[in-house]
Amino acid sequence: MDPALAHLGEFGLIGLIRQRIQERTAGTIRGIGDDAAVLAPDPGTALLVTTDMLLEGIHFQSGWGLPRELGRKALAVNVSDIAAMGGRPLHALLGLAIPLGGIGLAELETLLLGFEEEAAAHGVTLVGGDTCASASGLVLSVTLLGRAPREGPVLRSGAKPGDSLWVTGTLGGSAAGLLALERGFRPGQGWPAGLARPDWLGQQEAAAIQAALAAHLTPVPRVAAGQALAGKATAMIDVSDGIASDAGHLCTESGVAVRLQASRIPVHPGTSVLARLFGQEALDLALRGGEDYELLFATGLDPVRCLAEAAPALPVTCIGEVIAGPPVLTLVHSQDREEILTGGFDHFTGLHPHGASGG
Ligand code: ADP
Ligand code: MG
Secondary structure, eight states: OOOOHOOOOOOOOHHHHHOOOOSSSEEEEOOOTTTSSSEEESSSOOOEEEEEEBBBTTTOTTTOOOOOOHHHHHHHHHHHHHHHHOOOOEEEEEEEEEETTSSOHHHHHHHHHHHHHHHHHTOEEEEEEEEEEEESSOOEEEEEEOOOOOOOOOTTTOOTTEEEEEEOOOOOOHHHHHHHHHOOOOOOOOOOTOOOOOOTTOOOHHHHHHHOOOOOOOOOHHHHHHHHTTTSEEEEEESSOOEEEEEEEHHHHHOEEEEEEGGGGBOOOHHHHHHHHOOOOOHHHHHHOOOOOOEEEEESSOHHHHEEEEEEEETTTEEEESSSSSSSEEEEETTEEEOOOOOOOOOOTTSSGGOOOOO
């Protein structure tokens, strides 16, 4: 790869695009720089628009999951960006690039079934797209439109000193699931041939591995939680590249510093098991793994009761504080040990454990 591009990194390139473009259209409330663009062509109603691709060989390998799961995930990762604005997903467009000699009609139909299942779960209608042949792998490119909440979209840029930082669900499950897929685990199947099973790994641990596979293959976007947080969270982002990266975006866009407490990071149970099995750091997978599609948000209020009503089965954890200062993300391990937290997934520098894929 061009060393200049590698040096710039994925987010550097997005920054360069952001500097070069000119705003020509009235009604662009928020363009580049958030989970979704916020557009208000007519005053009073704000539309959210987001797009995310899944590429064979980059985001997934053929044979790892089922085409149905891939169809679900292609939409789910976009729904997650609308959720991160506190919005409601509405209409989708599906771009399909199909390798000739690769996937067959039956698999494509199953993929579409998965896409439709996810669409039904969120009340989304597929209204268009584009279809062509691919010279390499399968490409799924989804664009999703949504409605902003009445209270106004929750941007990445509103976090204030004195707010607390919270995250829904658990982290690191998706990265651990990817690690498991790479080492031969498959959903619903037994122990991989050729891999020694340690004595400490019982049924509970095996179930946690299956949960990590599911976290990677079929992430669940937190739409109800996102909507409940509209008007309550001052800033929000979905965790697609790992909180080491995504909490950093929140700091930068809000112009604040964040201190995260390492001991409070909610680690997915499968992450602890797979990290132990493969000699990895569970906390590292939780911070830098990505693709968890949980919501990371800042608020000055206690969100526990409102989230318990909107999403009763979803845990939510306070993991840090927003403070005044330059946009630096600090991870506090103990009273006398802390580090500046960097990393997370970057598509160009590949900064990520095991070269895995982020959003
Ligand atoms: P997310 O992980 O929430 O999907 P990204 O990190 O992919 O967000 O993108 C960050 C911001 O940069 C978003 O506003 C996105 O729309 C914008 N962006 C990414 N790639 C491009 C591009 N090629 N051209 C214009 N904007 C882009
Ligand atoms: Mg996002």
